[in-house]
Amino acid sequence: MFLQPSKRRFLKACAAGSVALALAGCGEQNTTPSFHGSDISGSGLGADLNMTDHTGQTRTLADFNGKALLVFFGFTHCPDVCPTAMAQLAQTMQVLGEEAQNVQVAMISVDPERDTPERLAQYVKAFHPDFIGLTGTPEQLKQTAGSFRAFYGKVEQGDGDYSMDHSASFYLFDKEGNARVLIRPDAGPQQIADDVMVLL
Template sequence: MSKLIRLAFISFICTLLLACSKPAFQGTDISQSQIGGGFSLIDHHGQLKTLADYQGKVVVLFFGYTSCPDVCPTTMAELRNTMSELGEAAKDVQVLFISVDPERDTTQLLSQYVPAFHPSFIGLTGNKSQIDAATKNYRAIYQKQGQGNNYLVDHTAGSYLIDRKGNTRVLVNYGAGAATFTHDIQLLLAD
């Protein structure tokens, strides 16, 4: 009987060790999904960028637009707070804001809007087919609502966390807060 108890104890310890070794994200773990992939867009400095350019960093990818009245500035402010909470580790994180409003969001406008939240944040844009390719890879949506210059753009409000190897790992829902971003980014940085 003692042999059986020892085996049960060893099995229990192994189970605990395995459970502890897996990250417990606060956002939705999408590691096993087919969400994510490359893109080819222009950054707010006018340079062509791909996801591969950020390999080695944890990437936070967010689709939005500069005229967004609520979701985008809220998320960008949460990400700014996250960078402060990360301290020195923030140098290993890259926030990418992909505009879904290429009609209005020029590189010049993105260069003013995006770094206003944090100097390391990068705004990306492109033509409609480039943006469509990026949104398709991330299963994100966007749709123009209204006419004239004051239209709105409905868009996916979640943020994607991509590990240092370029694998999409976590979806952080809108409004989750800086603490959720910080927690999950720290897990990816330690991975």
């Protein structure tokens, strides 16, 4: 079929525009980090972290600048979920190898009534010597957990004791203290390490 010169020029321009748009789309995809977990960049989660470590020092996000930060909410009397999660994070550090020195893992206790700084330190360091535990007053916990949009609650047991329900996801922050990834509790150490490496 014969096309007039003006129509040929129009079709060529359209084709060139399509190619340019396709290349631009590829460029945008290449600049967007790909995570196994949910991308929460820009959410501001955890911005009001304000807890006490095992030395009695108040900790905020600014104290961890320069390292990727992995945060987990738990408690030392937890029978299964917390030990499993802490073991996952310890294995993640092994997967990271030398890069593990650029990562800080912190467990925030949802049970400040029983989790003193000393008890919490003993608990987390049983999994890895560089892990830290954060506890504090009920008011500090309420502020911090609210900032993470993490839930927790006391569950009374028949024997007069109690347990704690709590969020079980991992929160990953970049080296500037920005919340970047929400990682599922069932994520494997390799998947967690992959997401950390994107931010290092």
